[in-house]
Amino acid sequence: GCQMAAAPAPLAASPIASNDPLAHPAPGEWTSDGRDYTAQRYSPLTQINAGNIGELGLAWYADLDTYRGVEATPLYADGVLYNTLAWNITTAYDARTGAVLWTYDPQVPREFGRLACCEPVSRGLALHGDKVIIATLDGRLIALDRTTGRPIWTTRTFPLHSGYAYSITGAPRVFGDKVVVGQSGGDLGVRGFVSAYDVETGAEVWKFYLTPSPTDTPDGAASDPVNAMMRATWSDEGLWRQLGGGANPWDAIAYDPALNLVYVGTGNAVPHSRYYRSNDEGDNLFVCSIVALDAATGAYRWHYQMNPGEEWDWTCTQSMIAADLEIGGRTRQVLMQAPKNGFFYVLDRATGEFIQAGAHVFQNWNEGFDAHGRPITSEAVRYTEEPHLVAPGPGGAHNWFPMAFSPRTGLAYFPAYQSAFVLARQPGWTPQPMRSNSGWGFVSTGEAAATRARLTQQANALEKAWLTAWDPVANRIAWQVELPRHGNGGAMVTASDIVFAGTTRQTFTAFDARSGRQLWEYPTQSAPVAGAISYELDGVQYIAINAGWGGGAAQIERGAGIEMPRAPARLLVFRLGGTAQLPPLPANASAPPEPPPLRASEATVARGALLFQQTCAVCHGQNAIGGVKDLRHMTAETHAAFTRIVLEGLLLDRGMASFADILSREDAEAIHGYLIARANEDWGR
Numbered sequence: 001g002c003q004m005a006a007a008p009a010p011l012a013a014s015p016i017a018s019n020d021p022l023a024h025p026a027p028g029e030w031t032s033d034g035r036d037y038t039a040q041r042y043s044p045l046t047q048i049n050a051g052n053i054g055e056l057g058l059a060w061y062a063d064l065d066t067y068r069g070v071e072a073t074p075l076y077a078d079g080v081l082y083n084t085l086a087w088n089i090t091t092a093y094d095a096r097t098g099a100v101l102w103t104y105d106p107q108v109p110r111e112f113g114r115l116a117c118c119e120p121v122s123r124g125l126a127l128h129g130d131k132v133i134i135a136t137l138d139g140r141l142i143a144l145d146r147t148t149g150r151p152i153w154t155t156r157t158f159p160l161h162s163g164y165a166y167s168i169t170g171a172p173r174v175f176g177d178k179v180v181v182g183q184s185g186g187d188l189g190v191r192g193f194v195s196a197y198d199v200e201t202g203a204e205v206w207k208f209y210l211t212p213s214p215t216d217t218p219d220g221a222a223s224d225p226v227n228a229m230m231r232a233t234w235s236d237e238g239l240w241r242q243l244g245g246g247a248n249p250w251d252a253i254a255y256d257p258a259l260n261l262v263y264v265g266t267g268n269a270v271p272h273s274r275y276y277r278s279n280d281e282g283d284n285l286f287v288c289s290i291v292a293l294d295a296a297t298g299a300y301r302w303h304y305q306m307n308p309g310e311e312w313d314w315t316c317t318q319s320m321i322a323a324d325l326e327i328g329g330r331t332r333q334v335l336m337q338a339p340k341n342g343f344f345y346v347l348d349r350a351t352g353e354f355i356q357a358g359a360h361v362f363q364n365w366n367e368g369f370d371a372h373g374r375p376i377t378s379e380a381v382r383y384t385e386e387p388h389l390v391a392p393g394p395g396g397a398h399n400w401f402p403m404a405f406s407p408r409t410g411l412a413y414f415p416a417y418q419s420a421f422v423l424a425r426q427p428g429w430t431p432q433p434m435r436s437n438s439g440w441g442f443v444s445t446g447e448a449a450a451t452r453a454r455l456t457q458q459a460n461a462l463e464k465a466w467l468t469a470w471d472p473v474a475n476r477i478a479w480q481v482e483l484p485r486h487g488n489g490g491a492m493v494t495a496s497d498i499v500f501a502g503t504t505r506q507t508f509t510a511f512d513a514r515s516g517r518q519l520w521e522y523p524t525q526s527a528p529v530a531g532a533i534s535y536e537l538d539g540v541q542y543i544a545i546n547a548g549w550g551g552g553a554a555q556i557e558r559g560a561g562i563e564m565p566r567a568p569a570r571l572l573v574f575r576l577g578g579t580a581q582l583p584p585l586p587a588n589a590s591a592p593p594e595p596p597p598l599r600a601s602e603a604t605v606a607r608g609a610l611l612f613q614q615t616c617a618v619c620h621g622q623n624a625i626g627g628v629k630d631l632r633h634m635t636a637e638t639h640a641a642f643t644r645i646v647l648e649g650l651l652l653d654r655g656m657a658s659f660a661d662i663l664s665r666e667d668a669e670a671i672h673g674y675l676i677a678r679a680n681e682d683w684g685r
């Protein structure tokens, strides 16, 4: 059987916590995405250790039949593994053999794919008693019967025609007797909120808006003190009223049962440029913050804003982990987060007090913290029409890739990304329905073009990626392992002091949790971006991970050696002595077809390039490299059907909806011209 390491001291348990199985899963179970309410992604299992890890092999795998990003952390309980994919297709597997017990397809309308900034991904699901709970891209919360996969109840979390571009990609969480879920859409325009539902019935229990009411009535400034507090930090004029302001909690939400608090990590502001959003004024609460709410009522308790007046697409939606740490001679109940802005934060999770924070990558926005922990934001990153270098870039120094924490080593583990970007305010910008509403310019002319080119070179030179181990007590990096590019997967750590993480080498890799020394590596044929789990069944320790490259990281294609041939996504399950083998990659997986000759004029190609960046790049990669389908690799048949695919929705069933509402035939042809030009540039013979 599996040996247990000496258990770390548990958090003070409340009466609610003590009879809540999600608070105290058995050592061999993984029943919520962070494993328990601390969300440490720490497994107490130790059968797999540094001495025998060489024998770790594949026990079984499941073909997931998709090239979409697979971001979910699977869950395990009672011999069954639960997993969910793009479009929220959910499957239960016999955890010993991989035999499919049931599959549930919620039939998400494929038109919703256009609302997802970074593919129609799902980051996971939740378990409670006899139920599996999923949150669908189109905003439904569905409780399924764990043994049959049949729906028990369904609730809509947002109205279909709210005027805002809501979607859901985050995992729902069960906290005690409630399901809590957040929304996406902060790049197109939404008013962020978080809401809680009765786990038995799906009835809404509470809802908390993360930006102020756009109308000032009837739930406006005077009547509601929390709304008034938020409202005082926004201008009277500004596009936030029309676009919602953002702050949507699209990934991590955490819970402390003893304190009865739900922690909500909020996203970026919309439109991104504060000049257009809020007349260049104010902190704009609660964008890029952690907000603590009363778990029973949803009432506001405290907040800490990482980036007052955020305007760089920085989100504070990243993993939040609870632990009790000795800092400055006192035991502190902390909440830890490494948001996009390049710092690692340690807050008091009872009060929201700032304890400490340190930068783990190059950054140029922060000039220190004042006595209250408020950051001093450099004026140099507040942008004008002149191009500026801002670090980190919008991909974030740490994105949603799950972070882990070991109470044995005292270290937090996450994939880090050093980057920068060049932005300038786009003159005369107006919001665009159904497009990314940044208010940044992507192109510059005249003298500014030369500045942009120079700064872009500087940004490219900064580009680096690591698996980072951070010491939250010493407030510094403990160790780092350099990895080839951004998009490295989430972390999981075991009581045998092993960190497991996917890498952009297209491998699943194990590292010594104390030193970072590599212990084991397995080629996965697609880079695992999700977080792994560990479970025990019949005395055998298993490790499970989804290997499905995609999501936001697949859109950022810089540097060489990144176009690795890849297989469709798979769920991979490992054990000591496992002997299953993946089939070989098809030999021609990377051979692109011969592109057609370029006939479009230079001006048409340039127009197509701009339209492509505004409309298509979020799924098909910047500069048409990578993404969910690399369009430089189109076949002759796809070229022939190009305008029908774009304007008539010929491939809707695969998630490629029609864009006839925002693109004309001429636009579609210009984009086609640009893609043919790109294919000839890179693949032409």
Ligand SMILES: O=C(O)c1cc(C(=O)O)c2c(n1)C(=O)C(=O)c1cc(C(=O)O)[nH]c1-2
Pocket: 071, 117, 118, 121, 168, 169, 170, 183, 184, 185, 186, 187, 248, 250, 267, 268, 313, 315, 394, 395, 396, 399, 400, 550, 551, 552, 553
């Ligand atoms: O503001 C938002 O609503 C929102 C949503 C999402 C999402 O739902 O996937 C991402 C982001 N923002 C974002 O900024 C981001 O970097 C990002 C990366 C990913 C991903 O799945 O790889 N999603 C998102």
